[in-house]
Amino acid sequence: MEVKEVTLDSLLSEVQGLKAEEYRLIQICATKVNEDEYEILYTFGDRYDEVNLRFSVDGKTPIKSISHLYWAAFLYENEIHDLYGIEVENMVMDYRGGLYRTAEKAPFK
Amino acid sequence: MKISRSPWLLHYDASSCNGCDIEVLAATTPLYDVERFGIINTGNPKHADILVITGGVNAQSANVVKQIYSQMPDPKVVIAAGICACDGGIFKDCYNISGGTDTVIPVDIYVPGCAVRPEALIDGVIKAVALLDQKRKEAVEHASCQVDFSKRPAK
Amino acid sequence: MATRSVVPFGPQHPVLPEPIHLDLVLEDEKVVEAIPSIGFIHRGLEKLVEKKDFNEMVYVAERTCGICSFGHGYGYVDAVEHIMNIEVPERAQYLRTILFEMSRLHSHLLWLGLLADAFGFESLFMDTWRIREQILNMFEEATGGRVIFSINKIGGLRKDIPNEMLLSFVDRLDGIEKETRVAAKSFLEDSAVKSRLCGVGILTAKEAEELGCCGPMLRASGIRRDTRELGYGAYDDLDLHITTSNKGDSYARTEVRLGEIFQSIDLIKQAVKKIPDGPFDTPVKGFPNGEYMSRIEQPRGEACYYVKANGTKFVTRMRIRTPTFANIPALTKILQGCDMADVPIMIVTIDPCISCTER
Numbered sequence: 163m164e165v166k167e168v169t170l171d172s173l174l175s176e177v178q179g180l181k182a183e184e185y186r187l188i189q190i191c192a193t194k195v196n197e198d199e200y201e202i203l204y205t206f207g208d209r210y211d212e213v214n215l216r217f218s219v220d221g222k223t224p225i226k227s228i229s230h231l232y233w234a235a236f237l238y239e240n241e242i243h244d245l246y247g248i249e250v251e252n253m254v255m256d257y258r259g260g261l262y263r264t265a266e267k268a269p270f271k
Numbered sequence: 272m273k274i275s276r277s278p279w280l281l282h283y284d285a286s287s288c289n290g291c292d293i294e295v296l297a298a299t300t301p302l303y304d305v306e307r308f309g310i311i312n313t314g315n316p317k318h319a320d321i322l323v324i325t326g327g328v329n330a331q332s333a334n335v336v337k338q339i340y341s342q343m344p345d346p347k348v349v350i351a352a353g354i355c356a357c358d359g360g361i362f363k364d365c366y367n368i369s370g371g372t373d374t375v376i377p378v379d380i381y382v383p384g385c386a387v388r389p390e391a392l393i394d395g396v397i398k399a400v401a402l403l404d405q406k407r408k409e410a411v412e413h414a415s416c417q418v419d420f421s422k423r424p425a426k
Numbered sequence: 427m428a429t430r431s432v433v434p435f436g437p438q439h440p441v442l443p444e445p446i447h448l449d450l451v452l453e454d455e456k457v458v459e460a461i462p463s464i465g466f467i468h469r470g471l472e473k474l475v476e477k478k479d480f481n482e483m484v485y486v487a488e489r490t491c492g493i494c495s496f497g498h499g500y501g502y503v504d505a506v507e508h509i510m511n512i513e514v515p516e517r518a519q520y521l522r523t524i525l526f527e528m529s530r531l532h533s534h535l536l537w538l539g540l541l542a543d544a545f546g547f548e549s550l551f552m553d554t555w556r557i558r559e560q561i562l563n564m565f566e567e568a569t570g571g572r573v574i575f576s577i578n579k580i581g582g583l584r585k586d587i588p589n590e591m592l593l594s595f596v597d598r599l600d601g602i603e604k605e606t607r608v609a610a611k612s613f614l615e616d617s618a619v620k621s622r623l624c625g626v627g628i629l630t631a632k633e634a635e636e637l638g639c640c641g642p643m644l645r646a647s648g649i650r651r652d653t654r655e656l657g658y659g660a661y662d663d664l665d666l667h668i669t670t671s672n673k674g675d676s677y678a679r680t681e682v683r684l685g686e687i688f689q690s691i692d693l694i695k696q697a698v699k700k701i702p703d704g705p706f707d708t709p710v711k712g713f714p715n716g717e718y719m720s721r722i723e724q725p726r727g728e729a730c731y732y733v734k735a736n737g738t739k740f741v742t743r744m745r746i747r748t749p750t751f752a753n754i755p756a757l758t759k760i761l762q763g764c765d766m767a768d769v770p771i772m773i774v775t776i777d778p779c780i781s782c783t784e785r
Binding site (some may be wrong): 284290291301331362366 | 493536
Binding site for chain 1 (some may be wrong): 653784
């Protein structure tokens with residue numbers, strides 16, 4: 163599995179580049195690696211090829227939404243917010259923690 | 272066994288994986304056909320006599336289950352279909368599952384299985400029908416000695 | 427000016443086999459906006475990786491959903507096998523492909539029944555489910571389970587399916603094909619059915635691509651993409667014809683799924699002809715270490731299984747991106763501008779699997 167490492171700041175320009183080449187969004191997911199270390203993995207596809215972008219965050223810094231480029235991303239981003247407690251800035255549709263109404267807050271944190 | 276009425280059935284998916292849901296539906300279709308006992312799968316709680324719950328209960332669905340149960344007319348029977356509805360099953364350890372159906376409402380009949388087999392479900396439904404008859408009888412006896420119509424409040 | 431009102435739809439509703447909630451913003455009878463909210467059957471099974479080891483997780487993955495259970499087990503197993511560099515015997519690959527296509531058959535027949543129920547054609551619902559029972563019988567013979575089989579394991583299958591049984595399946599599939607063709611006529615040619623489906627919930631190719639749709643939803647909008655073309659399992663050796671349609675409405679989605687039923691029957695027949703003899707599993711040593719994302723075509727569309735492991739008994743992360751999750755944005759799109767009375771049909775027509783979506 164090939165993954166291109168990016169940073170929190172370079173993400174948006176990378177995604178913009180992919181959007182211009184008409185890539186589609188496959189998925190976004192978060193993984194807890196260590197205490198206060200999370201990986202956010204973005205997968206894009208062109209026909210059957212996939213491109214993976216990844217960066218690490220500490221869980222307290224908010225990440226930037228890509229939902230103005232890929233509208234469907236709002237579901238994945240709300241999911242990350244609800245399950246991991248990571249804030250996402252500028253989502254086109256913000257459920258404010260109401261997408262998965264879990265019994266305990268941010269259970270994957 | 273004699274069945275005196277045609278009980279109607281309401282199914283709610285509390286947080287099941289779908290396996291039990293489609294088996295509950297399959298039990299009403301031609302091969303298994305619980306409808307031959309006069310049972311109809313209804314969507315309205317006020318029409319229902321038997322409540323079939325599939326899946327373990329979570330914080331979200333607990334209130335819905337309670338609400339549906341309270342809207343059903345008495346007497347009523349609750350069936351917990353599948354191991355998740357009985358006690359949480361494989362998802363017992365999940366953070367969002369608080370346990371089986373009996374943590375929220377009283378359950379009369381437990382039908383285990385992952386997924387519940389239509390044969391087992393039919394067996395459970397037949398038991399529910401018998402129990403419903405019994406409850407109805409008790410309710411009638413109870414009512415006849417309790418209600419005094421002469422003391423009805425004036426309008 | 428028309429009055430605006432918000433109508434809550436679900437979670438318990440006669441047409442919904444599973445709980446989903448939609449806030450429908452109406453202008454008289456027309457829907458102007460639909461806001462989905464999920465979470466009624468969220469269990470949090472991805473978190474179980476901390477409590478169940480990587481072998482036991484196969485059973486948990488299967489129970490993500492009772493309809494596409496085989497596919498979920500397969501996707502997880504496939505990802506772990508890639509991480510551990512396990513060469514799965516060819517017979518196991520073929521058997522998995524056959525079971526996978528049978529799952530697709532049962533899932534699509536189930537959906538056709540639910541669709542018939544949604545537009546009020548109850549005898550057609552009963553008929554398609556009667557046809558489907560024959561496939562469940564085959565599953566029971568082969569694996570012991572009707573909807574959840576637990577036959578997959580890392581390295582192959584837990585038991586073999588003898589060749590005689592496979593041949594008897596092919597005979598029975600001929601009967602199923604004949605019966606489905608009769609039912610297909612009602613779905614595609616009946617004027618009352620057509621009036622409920624034609625032109626309802628149109629999704630153009632551009633919208634489908636932008637909203638990240640997958641599966642029959644995408645193919646009904648004229649985009650020819652099917653993850654089976656990646657050639658996992660035995661699909662590389664089989665002749666796959668992808669069914670598409672250009673109309674993009676509910677009728678097209680019915681057409682595509684019916685086409686896929688016949689396609690699956692054909693694929694199973696091809697696979698049974700070509701299946702090699704030999705072992706059906708391979709021993710597994712050690713623990714997985716690494717990461718992989720496996721993509722497979724479920725009955726509802728492309729599903730992704732991401733597994734990350736660190737060389738211990740427990741994997742660090744299992745993430746399932748299910749097809750319905752990708753199709754929900756499209757649902758909100760097609761609901762805009764439809765009649766309130768058509769909402770149930772629209773919801774059924776994306777073939778929602780909520781327990782997959784919420785996990």
